[in-house]
Amino acid sequence: MSATIEAPRTIPPAAPDEPDVPRRLGTRRSASDKAFRAVLLTSGAAVLAIMGFVGAFLLLRAWDALSQAGWSFLTTQAWEPDSGNFGIAAILVGTILIATVAVVVAVPLALGVALYISEYAPTRIKQSLVSIVDLMAAIPSVVFGLWGFFFLQGRITDLARWLSTTFGWFPPFQVPGSDPSDPLATATVYTSSTFIAGLVVAMMIAPVVASIMREVFTQAPVGEREGALALGSTRWGMIRRVVLPYGKGGIIGGTMLGLGRALGETIAVYMIISPVFAIQWHVLANGGSSVSSLIALRYGESTPFGMSALMAAGLALFLMTLVINFAASSVVARSRSGASS
């Protein structure tokens, strides 16, 4: 800055008996500004009211069912609200299992894509890859459901059979009722499983997760990257010491956001899974459940009390995604790269 503002040469003489006090600074808003602020405040309040009403209504309607079921709501594995025997133990476990499979499959793939785009891809195709991944994140979930139902379901049973026979010693991979020594055994014990639903959801969330991770990786400071390279590190050394520590917040945040999406996914899961209301630990075996597909399945035939029970299940799901989302945003905000989001 070369130009300086010169102080006025002549200072009006202050009245000697008045002490020098700082002037009161205030804003007098014009009428249009006042109206504008009122409109803004109203819309903010309206959004708060709508959102608060949704939450409060869910809680209120769920209360009937929750107060009747008590703690058994969390431990019962059946869903017969009208006879009072209902709980979310099975469907909550099912939801979490599907989301776990999805995250376990999606995160390495997403990490690979994010690293490839930010570190390895030639500059020429980088921008188009970014666009492709972002576009894939916007594809409606019903399309993934179609793919899962008409393509994956039939092809993946081979892999499920192989996994269960080879890694059957690992309890979740066991498939009760299957007979590996029988070559003519039907494949239906492997269809409509948590595993397949998880794979479809994984493909759905992977672009979202990859997009977030890529965003953070590309922001890693160039100076530190080149410093690492100048000190003789390989490209992987640079990634491990500079890019990954810098992008840790993005990796965790992106994963949790993907987990939140996976927990709430309805249609893709609903199209694939055949619902059971018992805890199904065997992810490769037929049958599973999730809160959202339960709602999609049962909303139409529900009595008012059944509706209340569904609300309670929806509330439980909402609380779960809520906790995960807040954890994700606090992790991202506290990380070094989080200032931008």
Next chain:
Amino acid sequence: MTTMAPARTEVRRQLTGVRVSDLLNLCGAGAAAIALTALLSSQLAPITSPLGFVAVATAVFLALYALLVSLTERGVAVRDRLVTVVVHGLAFTLLAVLVFIVVFTFARGASALPHLNFFTDDMAMAGPLDPLDVGGIAHAIVGTLIQISIALAITIPLGLLTAVFLSEMPGRFARLVRTVVEAMTALPSIVAGLFVYATLILALGVPKSGLAAATAISIMMLPIMVRSSDVVLRLVPGTLKEASYALGAGQLRTVWQVVLPTTRSGLTTAVILATARGIGETSPVLLTSGFTAAMNTNPTQGPMVSLPLAIFQFVKSPEPTMVARGFGTAAVLMLLVLTLFVVARVVGGSNPLKKDARRRAREQQRRARADHRARRAKRTSRPARTDQPVPQEQS
């Protein structure tokens, strides 16, 4: 935004270089892995699944590749090569699967798409056994457009005003609104649908209709839109706003003539991406709109079907023509999302702040390249001349 944009944008250097031996290592390890896995599966333990074969072959390939590289390189370099291969493999797997999902949808829907009646007719006169040249999805296209228009009419004014509220009137109340909105982005869409089903349809007696579906979509879209617009609005440089205030403009004038024009492209992108999300949602519509095979242009009365719901209903049928219709509808829906996305890219690409940074980076790269060329030309023609200022390397 705490610091000013640096005058010189940092440009990352391109690290490339492929040697013949790298390629040979890759090919050799690949061939050996396939051969070894084939041997394993034919002699030792049969691998019944093709995907299982690929999995085993991949593991063998990585081991062999590490072995090959370690013949000539040190441990650090071996790890580097291994990671390079793994990252490329993961990236190409995911991208290939995603592209395949899109191609698969178009391929299965290809038999339905060429028929013009697919876009101009509804399904009222077409039964499940009718061929593809009868009936179409005009009712679903119209339904989607009506529902998303109603949802946008609710969410754009409310969402943008709230985002402006959050950035212009910070304070305890704004913080509360922001927290609640952020919490609501976690609301699963099926729960939004269930809420509308329980309030509008069961409690208030509104019939299952396009209006109810639009309400459910709005409840789902509103927090997304507020949140992404809020992020965009926060990027407006404080200096711009202060300059406006210093010139004597009021708050309304500043927002109208400084904040909104600066963020116009970002806000448009936020709106379009939220629209893409809203269009593709199936579950809230499934609970609230009802299903019909006939055209219905009245959102307040009678069921109104939308594209995702039509897909869902079509593929429930065992008839191949209905499934083909379902895939054709999915292709149309994807094209719609793609169009929105391209529009968002075109609009978002003209962000003045971003564009300026990109242009500077390009300019700098071009200058560096020109300098390099000039230097080389000079060196070859007149090697004696060395007093030319050497261009500074960027750090």
